[in-house]
Amino acid sequence: MAATAPAPVLDRPTAAQPPRTKTYRVDGISRRRMAGRTITGALIGLAFLTPYLIMLVGSLKTRAEILSVPPAYFPQDGLQFGNYATMWDTPETPLPFNLGSTIIIAVSATLLVLLVATPAAYYTARFRFPGRMVFLFLVIITQMLQPAVLTAGLFRQMLWLDLNNTWLAMILINAAFNLSFALWIMHSFFAAIPKEIDEAAQIDGAGRLRVLFTINLPLVWPGIVTAVIFTFVSAWNEFAASLVIMSTAENQPLSVALTKFIGQYSTSWQYVFGISIVAIVPVIILFAVIEKRLIGGLTAGAVK
Template sequence: MATTATKSQDDERAEKSVRASGGIGRTRSRGGQRHGGRRWLMSLAGAVVALFFLAPYLVMLIGSFKRHSEILRIPATYLPTEWVPSNYASMWSTPETPLAYNLVSTIIISACGTLLVLVVAMPAAYYTAKHRFPGRLAFLLLVLVTQMLQPTVLAAGLFRQFLAIGIDDTWLAMILVNGAFNLSFAVWIMHSFFAGVPKEIDEAAMIDGASKLQTLRRVTLPVVWPGIVTAIIFTFVACWNEFAASLVILTTAENQPLTVAITKFVGQYDSAWQYVFGVSIVGIVPVIILFALVEKRLVAGLTAGAIK
């Protein structure tokens, strides 16, 4: 009898255990369904927000394949009644606007301006982050204050200065302008990354016989590389999109960047909107390619310090 009672108790315990495990499984399944539903809603919300921000670019892309008369038609058409890819060929062959030269000018000015900022900002950020010297905070504050000055305010004065020294209407003038007005941002970005590298790492490298330059190149730079990439990307995009100073300083059509060239298609009484849209798309594509190539580094740089 005792053996029978013991077996029945064991059976009851086993049955309760099975029921409990079944309940836990159902709970986990319901929890997984809830989390899956939330993820689906978040993805849907993200897609709606992305579509909202991408809508102007879609309008430009579609408009670049429309005829001029169709763009002005009321009510407007969402898709072209006739796709006109020849708009892009006509756009490049416009005699008043040498877009091939304008694209080359934009690339050279942006690349050289970014290189100038990198060469000057990196040692400045490294030294201010790793050394304490009289006037250090005042220097950093001065660098920050210069960020408040915009080329629009100083364009006329800069043109007079460049005219006096004989470099007006040249790429060199715009490279110097872009370098000067983007330097402070790059210094602050890289300063924060250099300051985040423990001093003990540099000291350990120097104890092993490395010079300061070797320590910077082989030890510090690999650690702060995401921050450097972040500064490069933001500087390059700022140089690429610069308009006001280029409009004043560069007067020759071949030397002007795309941001100025696009205004040639906008007239007082009529505007070639199909060309405006086409040039806008051409100006966007290189930046998109650049972002796609360095997206991981850029995200790492922007989120650095968020997680310890």
């Protein structure tokens, strides 16, 4: 019997080795790239925070340490927390009154801007009237003017109105110079809202005011936040008009009171740094309070 050829032996399939893969987070970004972005963001944040850290450390030094050569980067005689207590009783200026004046002027000017800019932005975004674009163009042109170049005219105008050296004068001036920016910002947000939302609310029986306050305002909350932050910070830091119009030391804001510690031959740098840190705190509080409501306002009010 003829021998049969042995059947060929087939190679057994080997288990395929899984390819090497990167470790990804849920959002698809590799951990290495995420770490790089985190480090980069931390360095950028540190670069922006460095001036404030220098002011904070300087406010806790003695004047001799600040002026020492070579400079002492950290307090050598202990942290001088007493600087924050003694600066309120310095003979140069009554800081408690200056802080209260700054708060009243900045808050009142911000509220006045919102009261005027909100209905004006809604009307210009929803209605087409003759001269609308000319009006908006003239509004934005006023943003080119600053109190620093109009101080002489503002001083004479406040004298004529018998408002010189009053909080009301500075409230009106700060509101006037920030109104145009707030109007344009809020106008763009109102214009981005579909008109069908207003029409649907009106079909359900809502009037214009109700549509504005209950439907549109929640949707334009990011624009309101932007206007509030810009107006408040601008009014808080205003200097030129306050220097000319506010002649009484008790009525002057912190921005003017700060210059009293800078003399021709001597400067109390520890108090300058301390007042600067105190002036930053209300702005930080404003950001912390408003930031919580910013995201919630992006979609609130759109669903009936």
